Amino acid sequence: MTSEALPTRYNSKEVEARRYAEWETKGYFRPQSDRAKAHTAKNRYVIVIPPPNVTGILHMGHALNNTIQDILVRWHRMKGRDTLWVPGTDHAGIATQNVVEKKLAKQKKSRHDIGRETFLKEVWTWKEEHGATITRQLRRLGASCDWTRERFTMDEGLSHAVREAFVTLYERGLIYQGNYIINWCPRCQTALSDEESAHKEIQGGLYHIKYPVAGKGSKAEKVGEDHIVIATTRPETMLGDTAVAVHPEDARYKHLIGKKLILPLMEREIPVIGDEFVDPEFGTGMVKVTPAHDPNDFEMGKRHKLEEINVMHPDGKINANGRQYEGLDRFQARKKIIADLEVAGLFIQRDSHLHAVGHCYRCDTMVEPYLSKQWFVKMKPLAEKALKAHRAGKTIFYPDRWTKVYTNWLEGIRDWCISRQIWWGHQIPVWYCEGDGECKLACKQPTVSRKNPDKCPHCGSKNLRQDPDVLDTWFSSWLWPFSTLGWPDKTEDLKRFYPTSDLITAPEIIFFWVARMIMAGLEFMGEVPFSRIYIHGTVRAQSGLKMSKSLGNAIDPLEVIDEIGADALRFSMIMLSAQDVYLSREKFEVGRNFTNKIWNASRFAFLNLEGFTEGSAQSPSAPKTLSLPNRWILSRLDTVAAEIEKQLAGFSLAQAATELYHFIWSDFCDWFIELSKPVFLGADQKAKTETQRVLFFVLERILRLLHPFSPFISEEIWQQLKVAAQDKDQWPESLSLAAWPVEAKPFKDAEAERSVGLMQQAMTGIRDLRSRLNIPPSQELEAVAASKNKAALQIFESFKMQMLKLGRLKALKTDTAFIKSPSWI
C-alpha cells in the first residue's frame, strides 16, 4: 500500500456519499436474520425511530437523537445481535396541513375553496414531492436504518392499525363522544389536547366589574348593596355568563346566594350560587360563571344545572349570542366591552395580573377554552396498566429522574381529546345514519367500524355520513412500535421484533408519545413496547434558548456536514451530550480536528506499513514477549475497549466518546506513534516487524471501536487496511459487519503500564526543564544531562533507576540519547 494516495486532510464529502450508498444497497442495515436466513440470532436489538414530521428538515435535535440511536444500533449490530432500526415519518396533521394551506394561500386559495378531496390530493402530492427530504438527510447523518422497512403513519398498514385501535377501544368502552370544554385554537380552528396547549406566563389584566343586584326590596338592598363586584381576566366572556359564584361559607357574601343579578350589557338576570370551588382570597371572592368558556365554570355549570351560552364562533369572533358585539374578534370585543362598561359606570379598575395562558403549540395562538362535541379516550384504565408495569420494573428511564415525571403524569392523567377539526389525518371511523327509514331511534347510535360500511346496519339506509373529524396525530404514533411491524396482522416481523429494546428520545415528548406508546403497547399487545427509555438532553443555542429557525439561532446540521463531515458532527455532538447541549459553530471543532487526527494517524501507519504483508486482525501471539511500548498499547487498548463497552451499556455515550478520544489522541498518537518512530527509523528489522504488526492490529481495533461513533471515516480507513491484511479473506465485507472488539480475556499488562507511565513522567519532566532552560529540542537530552541542573538530573536519574529495576535497561548510559534510540524499548 502507498501513502501517496492519501491527502493530508480528510475529504469527508467524497467518502460519505459513496460509503452510505454501498451500505444501503448491500443490505448491511437489515437484521442479521434477514441477511443470513439460516442463522438465527439469539439476541435481538430493536429500536423504532421517533418518526420525524414529513414536513421536517433535519435540525440539531434530530442530529443528536439519531446519532445516539445510530451509535447504539451499530454497536449492537457489531456485537452480533439481530439488529433492526425501523425508520419512518409522521404525517403530522396540523403541521402538514398548514404547509399545504400556505402553499394554497400563495395562489389566493383556501382549502375550503377546493374542497376536502382535492385538498387531500394536494397534500399527498406535496408528500410525494417533499416527504423524503428528512429521510435523505438522515442518510447523510449516517443513520443505519433498515430502509426496506420504512413506514409512514398514513400508509395503508398503519391506517389499518389506527382503525383497529380505535374500534377496539370503542368496543372496550374506552372511547366516548361528548360535549366538553376543550382547548380550541381559533387560528387552526381545531380542538387541541391538553398537551398541545402550552402554558405561557402572560402579563394580563384582572378586570373588576360591577354587576347590579336585581329587584327591589331584596336583602341585599337592605344592607345597602346595589351591586357586587367580580374580577375576571377575560371580560369578553361575560357575554355568556349564567351565574356568579361565591364560596358557600364566605361570610361576606353567603347571604347573596339565591339572589339575582343583572348581567351588564346583556341585561339578563343571573343567579348568585354558592360553590366550594371559589377561593374567597382571590380577587373579590366573587366569580362570574361562564360554563361555555371556562373549564371550571363548565364543571360548576353542571353542578348547578346552569345554561351554557356559547358566545363565540370557532374563529374567535363573537357570535349572535353576543348581540351588539357580534362579529368582533375576541380581543376587540374585550376593549369594546370595557369601554362600554366604563360609560355605564360599571367598570372599576384593571389590575396587572401575571397568569399562565394556554397557547397552540403549533401556531402559538392563544388557546380559547371552547365548548364543543369531541371524541375522547378514557385514560385512567390505560394509565393504571402502565403504572402497574412500572411498579413491576418493566419500564426503566435513563436518567432515573424522568421516572417521576412520567409516573406523576400518569397518576394525574385526564381524558385524551382525540378529534381534530382538520382534514389531513386518519378520519374517524364513525358513521352516522342520515336515512329517514323506520329505525330512527336505533340510527342515533353511530356505526363504528373497522371497514367502511356501505349501509346502516340498523335500517339499511345507504345514506351514511362519516364523522368529518380526523384523529390526533399521536393517535397513530402511539401505535408505532407495533404498527410498523405489521400489527394488527400477526406478521413474522411482529413476532421477531416486538417488544423493541430501547427507546431514545427527547424529554419534551414523554407525555405526547412515550407514555402513550407504553399504554398502547400494554393495551393492544399485552406487553410494554420497550423496556429502557433513554431521555437525552435538549439542543439549545448558545444563548440558552431553544434552537429554532424562527428565532434565527439555528445551526443547520446539513451545512455542518457539508463543511466538516457527518463523522465530525456526530463526534462533537456526542462529546457534548452529557446534558443539555448548548451549541455554537466553534463547538464542532473538536470533532473536525479529531477526524483529521485519525486520518493522519492512518497516513502515518500506511507510510510505515509499506511493504508489510503480515497484517492481521488477530491479536499478536505471546504479547508478553513484545517490547514495552507494544505491550503497553495492547494493554491500554483492551482496557479502553472494556471501559467503552461499560459506558455504552449504561447510555453514557459522552463518556464513551471521551474515553475513545483520549485513547486515540493521547495514548495512540502522542505516545505510541511517537515511540514507534525510532523503531521504524532504526535498523533492527525484527523490532520493526514487531511494531508494524502491533501498529496494524491496534489501528484495526481502533477503527472498530470508532465505527459506531464515526462510521464513515472508520469504514474508509478500514477498507484500505484490509487490502494489506494477510488474512483479508476472513475479514467481513464491511466494518458494519465486523465484530465489536471486546476480548473475553482482556490483555492487561500492569508492568508495561507502570513502566511506560514512569517513562512518560520522566520525559515530561525533562521537557519541562528543557523548556525552562531554553534548550533547543534537538539537543534536549544531552543538554539536560550536560547542564548539571540538579532537578533535571534528578528526574533523569530516577527514570534510569526505574528502568533498571524493571530490567528493561541493559546498562546505565552516561549520555541521554537513549530515550530517542530504540535500545531501551
Place this chain on the structure above:
RNA sequence: GGGCGAUUAGCUCAGCUGGUUUAGAGCGCCUCCCUUACAAGGAGGAUGUCGGAGGUUCGAAUCCUUCAUCGCCCACCA
C-alpha cells in the same frame, strides 16, 4: 403554586455509585517548534479557596441541610 436540573480555569463543559484527581478536557492566552502522519499539528506553561454557609465522614467537587442566582418542565385559582 408544585417538581426537576445547573452553578468547577477567561469561555464552553467532563468529573458515573464519596479516597490514584497533588481538580481534568476543548477553545482562548503565553513560550518554543514545519521533527517519518497531522500547523485543524507537536512540546511546555499560566489561570480554579469546585456558587455561599453549615453538617456527616479518617477523607467531600462528589452525600445531607439551607440560602442565592440561572434555566427547564408541570399546573383549570377566575
